[in-house]
Amino acid sequence: MPLSEFELIERYFRRCGAVRADVRLGVGDDAALLEPGAGTTLVAAVDTLVEGVHFPPGCCAESIGHRALAVNLSDLAAMGARPAWALLALTLPAAEASWLEAFTSGFAALAEAHQVALVGGDTTHGPLVVTVTLLGQVPAGAALRRSGAAPGDALFVSGTPGDAAAGLALEQGRLAAGEHEAFLRKRFLFPTPRVALGERLRRHASACIDVSDGLLADAGKLARASGCGVELEAERLPFSAALGALGTRQARELALTGGDDYELCFAVPADALGRLEAELPAAQWGYTRIGTLCAGAAVRVRDATGELSVATAGYDHFSAPQS
Amino acid sequence: MPLSEFELIERYFRRCGAVRADVRLGVGDDAALLEPGAGTTLVAAVDTLVEGVHFPPGCCAESIGHRALAVNLSDLAAMGARPAWALLALTLPAAEASWLEAFTSGFAALAEAHQVALVGGDTTHGPLVVTVTLLGQVPAGAALRRSGAAPGDALFVSGTPGDAAAGLALEQGRLAAGEHEAFLRKRFLFPTPRVALGERLRRHASACIDVSDGLLADAGKLARASGCGVELEAERLPFSAALGALGTRQARELALTGGDDYELCFAVPADALGRLEAELPAAQWGYTRIGTLCAGAAVRVRDATGELSVATAGYDHFSAPQS
Numbered sequence: 001m002p003l004s005e006f007e008l009i010e011r012y013f014r015r016c017g018a019v020r021a022d023v024r025l026g027v028g029d030d031a032a033l034l035e036p037g038a039g040t041t042l043v044a045a046v047d048t049l050v051e052g053v054h055f056p057p058g059c060c061a062e063s064i065g066h067r068a069l070a071v072n073l074s075d076l077a078a079m080g081a082r083p084a085w086a087l088l089a090l091t092l093p094a095a096e097a098s099w100l101e102a103f104t105s106g107f108a109a110l111a112e113a114h115q116v117a118l119v120g121g122d123t124t125h126g127p128l129v130v131t132v133t134l135l136g137q138v139p140a141g142a143a144l145r146r147s148g149a150a151p152g153d154a155l156f157v158s159g160t161p162g163d164a165a166a167g168l169a170l171e172q173g174r175l176a177a178g179e180h181e182a183f184l185r186k187r188f189l190f191p192t193p194r195v196a197l198g199e200r201l202r203r204h205a206s207a208c209i210d211v212s213d214g215l216l217a218d219a220g221k222l223a224r225a226s227g228c229g230v231e232l233e234a235e236r237l238p239f240s241a242a243l244g245a246l247g248t249r250q251a252r253e254l255a256l257t258g259g260d261d262y263e264l265c266f267a268v269p270a271d272a273l274g275r276l277e278a279e280l281p282a283a284q285w286g287y288t289r290i291g292t293l294c295a296g297a298a299v300r301v302r303d304a305t306g307e308l309s310v311a312t313a314g315y316d317h318f319s320a321p322q323s
Numbered sequence: 324m325p326l327s328e329f330e331l332i333e334r335y336f337r338r339c340g341a342v343r344a345d346v347r348l349g350v351g352d353d354a355a356l357l358e359p360g361a362g363t364t365l366v367a368a369v370d371t372l373v374e375g376v377h378f379p380p381g382c383c384a385e386s387i388g389h390r391a392l393a394v395n396l397s398d399l400a401a402m403g404a405r406p407a408w409a410l411l412a413l414t415l416p417a418a419e420a421s422w423l424e425a426f427t428s429g430f431a432a433l434a435e436a437h438q439v440a441l442v443g444g445d446t447t448h449g450p451l452v453v454t455v456t457l458l459g460q461v462p463a464g465a466a467l468r469r470s471g472a473a474p475g476d477a478l479f480v481s482g483t484p485g486d487a488a489a490g491l492a493l494e495q496g497r498l499a500a501g502e503h504e505a506f507l508r509k510r511f512l513f514p515t516p517r518v519a520l521g522e523r524l525r526r527h528a529s530a531c532i533d534v535s536d537g538l539l540a541d542a543g544k545l546a547r548a549s550g551c552g553v554e555l556e557a558e559r560l561p562f563s564a565a566l567g568a569l570g571t572r573q574a575r576e577l578a579l580t581g582g583d584d585y586e587l588c589f590a591v592p593a594d595a596l597g598r599l600e601a602e603l604p605a606a607q608w609g610y611t612r613i614g615t616l617c618a619g620a621a622v623r624v625r626d627a628t629g630e631l632s633v634a635t636a637g638y639d640h641f642s643a644p645q646s
């Protein structure tokens with residue numbers, strides 16, 4: 001017998017994620033009541049995952065629950081914000097208990113890890129589409145933005161971009177990677193949003209963006225928002241062992257143009273590099289310098305042999321929809 | 324040539340809705356930055372409209388834009404909150420300029436009327452699904468809830484419920500209503516959320532809910548959340564002239580079980596009825612007493628002949644999906 005919306009809420013969503021003292025009223029009324037802290041700016045992001053576009057049909061439900069929150073955590077990380085409250089709009093073809101259990105367990109585990117409470121939502125009947133709105137806070141005036149970088153600033157990326165795109169290609173049967181397959185699939189299915197790094201970067205970065213559409217495209221957005229160009233050095237790109245095993249050419253292309261990394265790309269003024277390394281050692285925090293902001297508006301990639309041409313400039317939902 | 328996501332944002336969403344001084348950073352970065360007022364509680368709601376479920380395929384885009392915001396304005400009205408900021412997650416089969424212009428004009432007109440700024444969003448490729456998250460504010464501790472009513476409280480509804488369900492039936496070719504068709508269709512396509520009434524009810528109501536799934540079902544939810552039963556008097560149901568022209572039997576059924584009204588159903592203690600009428604005259608504010616909260620848990624409808632049986636208890640997305 002199908003579950004009613006009321007039963008769905010009671011069984012899966014009423015207690016999901018962290019318990020927070022600043023939630024005056026959570027799931028179950030017409031709206032949630034929340035108490036932002038004094039002296040903070042509210043930070044709000046929304047992202048949607050569509051079956052067949054953002055994940056393959058039949059993708060594991062635990063991953064969908066994890067990723068639906070992770071992509072928003074990554075947006076808040078890019079602002080230097082601390083996440084707090086989520087709302088979940090879930091459109092489902094059918095209310096299947098096993099799917100819902102796996103979905104909510106993926107969502108809840110990540111929510112608890114980041115002290116996020118699920119405070120509201122809407123469950124509707126239709127094609128599988130998951131939209132999460134995430135609210136968080138940042139000290140007043142302290143948020144990071146895409147704008148703010150200047151020519152001469154160093155450009156960094158966290159983690160090892162390109163893994164997730166390789167993992168998606170594996171999920172879709174477009175790639176083989178032998179012993180590295182499990183690692184790469186996991187990097188697509190369960191990305192790690194860099195929330196703690198984002199919060200700490202408030203003291204160091206001049207600009208920040210999360211890498212969701214491909215490193216080259218997103219570095220270009222940061223540069224454009226800052227009124228700069230950017231030059232990436234291909235030889236500095238940090239590859240995981242698994243990505244590197246695909247060979248330099250493919251690893252570079254995936255790292256530069258693959259999507260779904262949910263890493264942070266950030267700029268740091270040259271005179272602040274010493275303090276960055278002293279307070280957030282790169283070896284401990286897992287980020288790498290990959291280039292430099294420059295005057296002008298060009299987005300370039302170079303290696304020792306000169307300027308490289310890059311096949312595509314990243315993922316754009318309407319010009320080049322995946323399907 | 325298809326529009327890129329960047330062009331979509333620039334052309335349709337960057338300037339949409341009201342301009343507000345408390346928006347530090349709106350559409351175009353990884354997240355929005357907002358400044359809630361001191362001494363206020365944040366109120367957050369999310370609702371999704373799915374093509375073929377919440378509106379008929381091919382429904383006018385201006386209506387979809389209006390309704391996607393209206394359903395959330397109605398949720399905030401039910402909490403007694405003042406709306407402020409919206410985020411729009413729009414999943415679209417194709418980025419057609421004429422559709423987007425009509426959609427955003429419907430959304431923007433209602434947003435401007437209620438001083439709501441569009442501060443963020445996500446546009447994705449897929450089946451037509453629209454999710455709006457609406458944030459607003461209420462003085463600390465002053466929000467209305469579904470709980471709070473007690474046996475003996477009078478139950479009211481705003482407006483004329485049932486019109487929207489008749490309008491949907493007209494849109495779907497399941498009804499004929501002669502000269503009244505335009506009025507009824509408009510009540511479905513362009514519902515009026517009762518935001519100003521909701522704010523004023525904070526001084527009077529013991530509980531409030533918005534009527535979206537049918538008056539009987541939603542009155543029952545208010546009663547259950549308040550630990551009461553409820554008795555509705557069918558002869559008190561306020562019909563529009565257009566609904567009344569369908570005859571008492573059909574008008575009652577639509578008013579009690581039809582969805583999509585976006586009216587407010589609220590309870591007022593017996594000793595506060597004089598003050599309610601003095602400060603918010605029913606004739607001016609357009610609400611009607613329809614019943615009384617009572618001890619127990621039963622939800623009943625009576626007329627002069629005795630207890631009525633009502634065909635269905637309202638709309639539930641998973642037990643009885645429309646399609």
